[in-house]
Amino acid sequence: MIDLNLTPEQLQLQKKAREFAESVIKPIVEKIDGSNNTNLSPWDFCQDIFRSGAKLGFTSLLLPPEYGGMAGKCIDFVLVQEELGAADVSIACSYFNLTGAMSLFIARVGTDEQKKRILSNITSGEPLLFSAAESEPNVATSDMFCPIRDPQIGMKTFARRDDNEYVLNGSKSCLVTNAGIADGYFILARTSKEKPLPESMSMFYLPADTEGLNFGKRTEMIGWKASHHAELYLNDVRVSKENLIGVEGQAGQLLMLLPEVAIGLAASYLGLARAAYEYALNYAKGRVSWGRPIIEHQAVALKLADMMVNTQAARLMVWDAAVAADTNPQLAATVKAPTAKTFAVDVAIKNAQTAVEILGGYGVLQEHPTGKFLADAWIGYSCDFTKDILRLGLVNFM
Template identity: 30%
Template structure:
């Protein structure tokens, strides 16, 4: 039966994460972006929300029953509403945990999942993106070749969050004509974390390029063992996560522009009383809502075990465009003030522009 109402449990998660977003993330977001660093207590508090542990079954150290993409996207929207850099920072361990949860061999799950969820925030990450315009997760230039019981991996990666401190990496590479993932521990010979990257947005999130020069890992480090992974299915968890984050960012921009337009007066009345402004706001709200429903639908298909690539890809493509449109209009509604960094909308536009390139940067 069609319904758009979260369960009571999900609503509780939404409320809790929203409170954290408003009370903790928002007040610190400007400075985090300027100084390009996130205060550790904010991360610690965010970790205490228990979002990742609640997606991991008890037998692997978490306290969840079944992993639910839908619950994940509900939380992700609120995190995105708080601050995108902080949201991506907090969700970085997911990039390592969710693929292992879905595709890991029993041994891999036993070995890694408890380390991720028992104790405080632990920097585990993944490296998918490559620094070239034609980057395509189906045709990676990082290559893995098997010789006996060892894989030799060579390539160049980008946009790997928290790589400088990560305990271990999930590195995606081309093996034959498929994309596979390999667990590589920190300090493995041939793995070099390069300088921190700098992007237009998500400036508080430390991301890095990586070099892999003839990195040797045992075959047991191939995610899923002999079975391997289905990259498209896995990417669906990233698509819905990013779509949800985009909805959160855009919702924040819409609300800010709405409130500003009601309070800012020109020619003797609030600018929101002009159709030119009011119509922009109406369209922003419609697009945010539509993207949200598409995200829910795609996540629902994933949780049902359907092949959800079409829905997830459409939801992400929609949310990518929506986030850019909404944040851009928020800047426009604030006029000159929108361009000034003291107002968050210019930051949201810088962040919003990124979604079309963020594949693999978040997962639920």
């Protein structure tokens, strides 16, 4: 029997995350979104958010207790991500989801020394921000899923073994989240020129002050105004072999066993979908036309009902994926997580669009968050992997 009731501890965690989102994230997001200053660095505003969230354990929720983590279940993680995403999806995804998931990656595949060195900082509540770089300027990131066994296809960043070190050269795309502001970088690079991408990708951990690691200027996007993205350059970067994470050449397979990245994104987008629904609902209760609140016109009420139904359907899929992550990671990674992410982003886009419509002409004004919801929602289509690439991946499991 499936029990969808949350435990008292989970309800408490959800409440804590909601209060944090309302009182800490929202006021800062309003400042960032309300500013037309493109020179502004959102990280200047968001550092405090990240610091406080890390202290509350939002980045160490899933880590094992032996390294001081909270040993939470994936459902705990999605409860938090939904609340953070309802306040701002870029903060939820860039800062908390990314750092939480990459910490988990170390906990799963790292050596004892790496776990002690890196994870103990996170579990002691230090705001250690992570970045993960795979996409490259002149390579389709979708090549990561290419079934053709051609070594010419896919990323060009290369790591050459030199005694006890690797030497990394290449560049990563302007979309890399937290590039230039993170404390630690997970870099994907090829360690063989003869093997196809899935068998030649390796993951390296680079502290921010590593010599030869440089960054471009902040990328401007149509949404995700609170996050920071930039190009990343690797010029003869020397990394000791102790900073290879997992097995050489197997990073692709190992990342496949990290469904939490996509599940966390799905949960954050569920939060956005809910926020758009709640905003439109409130507006519809207050706006009067033809002598009564517009929610009393069936055309509007039915739109709101669809938003509510779709939000709940997305929540069930996210929770289903979260349960699978703890019980059957392979199934979660191959089917449940991409399914949940695809659906949650679709619902976020639909809800954001409907919210704009329900607000009439006011839906496109800067003073309402509806335009922001729409721009942020569209970004979900392609952050991590595109909707089409995720759906093509599902074809293998039909």
